[in-house]
Amino acid sequence: MIEVKSLEKIFGKKQALHEVSFQVKKGETFGFLGPSGSGKTTTIKILTGQMRQTAGTANVFGIPATQLNTPEYRKRFGVVTDNSGLYVRLTIYDNLKLYADLYGTSLKRIDEALEAVNLGTEKKTQVAKLSKGMTQRVLLARTLLHQPKLLFLDEPTSALDPANSKHIHNGLKELNRQGTTIFLTTHDMEEADHLCDKVAFLNKGVVQLLDEPKQLKKQYREEIICMELKDGRELEIPLKASSAEEIQQYISREMVERIYTKEPTLGDIFVEVTGRELV
Amino acid sequence: MTFSVKRFMAIFQKDVKDLYRNLYISSTALMPLILAVIYSRLGDIPLSMYMLVITLSLALVGTFLQCAMIAEEKEKNTLRGLMLSPATLTEILAGKSAVTIVITVIVTAVSMFIMDFSFTGRGWLIAGIILTLIFFIVLGTWMGLITRSVMEASIYVLPVMLIFGMGNMFMELVDQFRLLQVLEYTPGIQLEQIAEIADTGGSLSQLGKAFAIIGAWVAATLVLTIVTFKKRMMD
Ligand SMILES: Nc1ncnc2c1ncn2[C@@H]1O[C@H](COP(=O)(O)OP(=O)(O)OP(=O)(O)O)[C@@H](O)[C@H]1O
Ligand SMILES: [Mg+2]
Numbered sequence: 001m002i003e004v005k006s007l008e009k010i011f012g013k014k015q016a017l018h019e020v021s022f023q024v025k026k027g028e029t030f031g032f033l034g035p036s037g038s039g040k041t042t043t044i045k046i047l048t049g050q051m052r053q054t055a056g057t058a059n060v061f062g063i064p065a066t067q068l069n070t071p072e073y074r075k076r077f078g079v080v081t082d083n084s085g086l087y088v089r090l091t092i093y094d095n096l097k098l099y100a101d102l103y104g105t106s107l108k109r110i111d112e113a114l115e116a117v118n119l120g121t122e123k124k125t126q127v128a129k130l131s132k133g134m135t136q137r138v139l140l141a142r143t144l145l146h147q148p149k150l151l152f153l154d155e156p157t158s159a160l161d162p163a164n165s166k167h168i169h170n171g172l173k174e175l176n177r178q179g180t181t182i183f184l185t186t187h188d189m190e191e192a193d194h195l196c197d198k199v200a201f202l203n204k205g206v207v208q209l210l211d212e213p214k215q216l217k218k219q220y221r222e223e224i225i226c227m228e229l230k231d232g233r234e235l236e237i238p239l240k241a242s243s244a245e246e247i248q249q250y251i252s253r254e255m256v257e258r259i260y261t262k263e264p265t266l267g268d269i270f271v272e273v274t275g276r277e278l279v
Numbered sequence: 280m281t282f283s284v285k286r287f288m289a290i291f292q293k294d295v296k297d298l299y300r301n302l303y304i305s306s307t308a309l310m311p312l313i314l315a316v317i318y319s320r321l322g323d324i325p326l327s328m329y330m331l332v333i334t335l336s337l338a339l340v341g342t343f344l345q346c347a348m349i350a351e352e353k354e355k356n357t358l359r360g361l362m363l364s365p366a367t368l369t370e371i372l373a374g375k376s377a378v379t380i381v382i383t384v385i386v387t388a389v390s391m392f393i394m395d396f397s398f399t400g401r402g403w404l405i406a407g408i409i410l411t412l413i414f415f416i417v418l419g420t421w422m423g424l425i426t427r428s429v430m431e432a433s434i435y436v437l438p439v440m441l442i443f444g445m446g447n448m449f450m451e452l453v454d455q456f457r458l459l460q461v462l463e464y465t466p467g468i469q470l471e472q473i474a475e476i477a478d479t480g481g482s483l484s485q486l487g488k489a490f491a492i493i494g495a496w497v498a499a500t501l502v503l504t505i506v507t508f509k510k511r512m513m514d
Contacts, residue, residue: 048363050359050362050363070281071281071283071365071366071367074363074364074365075365079363081359083356083359084356084359084360085355085356085357085359085360086357087293087297087355087357088355089297089300089301090293090296090297090300094293094296098289098290098292098293099364101285101286101288101289101292102286102289102290102361102364102365102366103364103365104285104365142360
């Protein structure tokens with residue numbers, strides 16, 4: 001579905017993407033993870049034909065992304081980027097009606113799409129009166145109208161509260177089950193872990209790791225013993241032979257309130273691989 | 280190149296709904312009407328005064344509406360979304376031009392109705408108005424492509440209004456300032472000539488010359504717009 005080889009993008013003196021390569025297969029949910037400024041949006045812009053790369057290839061549906069600009073191809077994918085806009089003076093319904101007409105889908109889809117993002121009752125509301133999170137959900141509903149085969153989402157839940165994020169996550173999982181391929185960027189590691197079949201770690205324009213979340217966790221497993229002490233302190237000690245004595249001391253002195261092991265999260269792995277915190 | 284009437288209509292309907300709620304842009308349409316009301320009280324109105332109101336309404340409403348609608352789509356990041364949909368830039372611009380044409384024609388017709396001006400038997404003038412309107416809409420489209428916000432559009436439209444919309448007023452100063460003679464070749468003044476020639480029964484070749492000059496303006500702005508349009512297609 002998506003095939004990227006040695007992609008480079010240079011803005012003046014700034015190299016935003018450096019030899020980026022990856023593949024997204026049909027039916028996958030692919031997560032592009034990276035901190036702010038790592039090149040996530042730039043990649044989406046190139047893949048959707050909004051920007052031309054400096055070097056390398058970016059193929060989508062088997063053709064160069066720059067050739068996606070025909071109505072036939074447009075109907076096969078959908079995009080929500082962080083700077084997509086809505087018509088603020090119009091209602092949610094009128095905003096979606098425009099796109100339903102442009103894509104030639106039935107008006108019934110408007111209600112279905114709004115239902116999917118939990119906005120079924122807000123149809124008549126003027127967009128100017130919506131919160132950031134609601135606006136983000138309207139944009140998502142707008143790209144769901146034409147039931148695209150491939151969906152590009154640039155940080156789809158960055159402005160949402162946990163309840164609405166969860167609702168969107170469930171919606172995306174359902175879409176994926178029905179066969180939609182999803183390419184999403186995020187700096188939320190839990191979101192990636194929860195949704196993605198495969199993730200790529202992007203740092204300063206370089207892909208530093210690319211694998212299934214499960215594999216990554218297996219590979220980077222370094223289990224940790226967590227202890228909550230009776231005096232209120234919390235300790236994290238690596239599960240290694242050399243730590244045995246330290247752990248034993250706390251136990252024999254009856255200082256331990258609770259003890260358990262912890263798996264590394266994708267976030268921990270990211271920090272380990274790149275030496276950088278996310279966000 | 281595909282052109283879908285359905286998508287063109289979708290853009291048209293959206294822009295009509297949006298303009299209806301956009302007082303800042305739609306209130307410019309009131310200017311020619313106010314001018315028409317003031318002039319209509321003066322009694323004996325010379326042809327040049329009618330032509331001033333017509334030209335001003337074409338220049339102000341035609342250019343500004345078109346330019347501001349396009350600039351706002353860029354300012355609010357909505358054009359990007361449209362460009363990623365099946366709609367082509369041609370369909371988008373055609374939809375907007377249609378809105379501008381409808382509103383400009385209504386404003387011009389109502390102003391003339393207020394001033395008690397009759398178009399009956401003035402076929403040449405109507406043809407001239409149509410050609411001039413095309414010029415102003417193409418000019419507005421070009422300005423829309425090069426401006427980034429409605430604020431910028433409001434500033435850029437001022438010289439257009441002065442040079443192209445009120446050129447008729449400056450003609451009286453030509454004797455003092457020879458430089459102003461170039462204004463004689465603006466579409467507005469050529470339109471006034473068309474009205475005069477047609478009314479006094481001048482020759483076809485005189486009429487043809489005026490139409491050719493306006494036509495040249497249309498062709499020049501069209502080329503300018505297409506060149507800009509091609510350049511701006513990609514980031
Ligand atoms: N149009 C542009 N002109 C110049 N530099 C740009 C442009 N767009 C992006 N950049 C630079 O390229 C780099 C990558 O930007 P990009 O927007 O792709 O990051 P991102 O991963 O999407 O970040 P965020 O999480 O903040 O959205 C940044 O350093 C940015 O400053
Ligand atoms: Mg971004």
